[in-house]
Every structure is written in C-alpha cells, then in structure tokens.
Amino acid sequence: AQSVSQHNHHVILSEAASLELGCNYSYGGTVNLFWYVQYPGQHLQLLLKYFSGDPLVKGIKGFEAEFIKSKFSFNLRKPSVQWSDTAEYFCAVRGTGGFKTIFGAGTRLFVKA
C-alpha cells in the first residue's frame, strides 16, 4: 500500500535561511510525486511535480525538489526563504499503476521576518 511520511510537522526559520522539508514514500512501483502548498486562508496549490526524467524538479517561487529513487525520497528545498513562504506544505505520491494520490500529514512552516 502507498504511504507518505513527512518528517517535520512544524518548522520555524528566519528569513534568508535555507529550507529543506523531508518526504519519504512507500510504494513498490513507479511513482509520480508532488508538493502542494497551502498559504493561510487559501486553497491547496500545486508547487511542483515529478513525472519522469531529470530527478531535480524546479517549481514556482524558487522551490525545487529532488527525487532520490534509492531512498524513496522527494525532499523540498529553497535556498533562502521569505516571510511570504509561511504556509503548510504537503508531499503527495501517486503510483503510476493506479489513480489514487496519497498525501502526507503536512509540514507547517513559519518564517520569522
């Protein structure tokens, strides 16, 4: 069965600090991987996705994620966070053999100005 684990439930950073949010998944086959973001008071939005090819994926607002197949990981990174990055971040995985997308529990990021 598919599952997604996000290591940190809450992260607090100062502006300009670097960010890395961990995501590990469990699935026996080929996967599509996603990061979604939910800013305060807004709906979930797609931040970036991995489908195939280059395992380093770049998304909106300077975010990137690296798919490491051997580690079943898809960590989200940003070299320098801003106050406006305060949000909740969800990792999600979908096995290519099926249609169901499984979400992690989310990581709440708070960036101090």
Next chain:
Amino acid sequence: EAGVAQSPRYKIIEKRQSVAFWCNPISGHATLYWYQQILGQGPKLLIQFQNNGVVDDSQLPKDRFSAERLKGVDSTLKIQPAKLEDSAVYLCASSLESRQGDGYTFGSGTRLTVV
C-alpha cells in the same frame, strides 16, 4: 481560467443531521475528487470520478456518505447522518484527466463542524 468552485464555505450542523456539499470543477476536467482533511492531517481521498463514473470509492464510508456526479460535471457529496468525527474540511479537486503526472486543482473547501 476559473478555479474549482465549492459551496458552502462553512457549515455547522448537529450530529445525526444531514448535509450536502457542492462542487463545480474546472471546465473540461474529466476527473473529480473529493478529499476529507481532518485538522492536523493531510487530505484523504474519499471518492474519485472519471466523467460520471466512480473510479475509486474504497475509503468512502458508504453507510453514511454518498456522492454523485451527474452529467460528468458538477458533483455533490452528502453525509447522512453526520457524526462528530466528520468535522473536517471537505475538498474538491479536479484534473484534466487521470493520466500520469497531472496535478490537481483544488477548491477552497467546505469546513464542516458537527456539534
């Protein structure tokens, strides 16, 4: 393009009452999903439609939850009777098709409180 529309935004009901949520996906999106997001957890898929057919409803509590998507466009999700543990945000999402790699577009959700 217009986003995924959901209504109502908020609903408070007493346990054992019934409630219905409505979703209008992005025009042309064949696949529609209903997710339940309990506070502090990630979204959990309740049901997935491809056009007006059900693809996956394995996690839908069918004794109290029902959903339909008539004509392959709008969808309604109903809970009857509601329990306290149904308090959550109900999210509707759509995608162009269910093929690999498509991300979802989410609506703003309906926050349900059962008292």
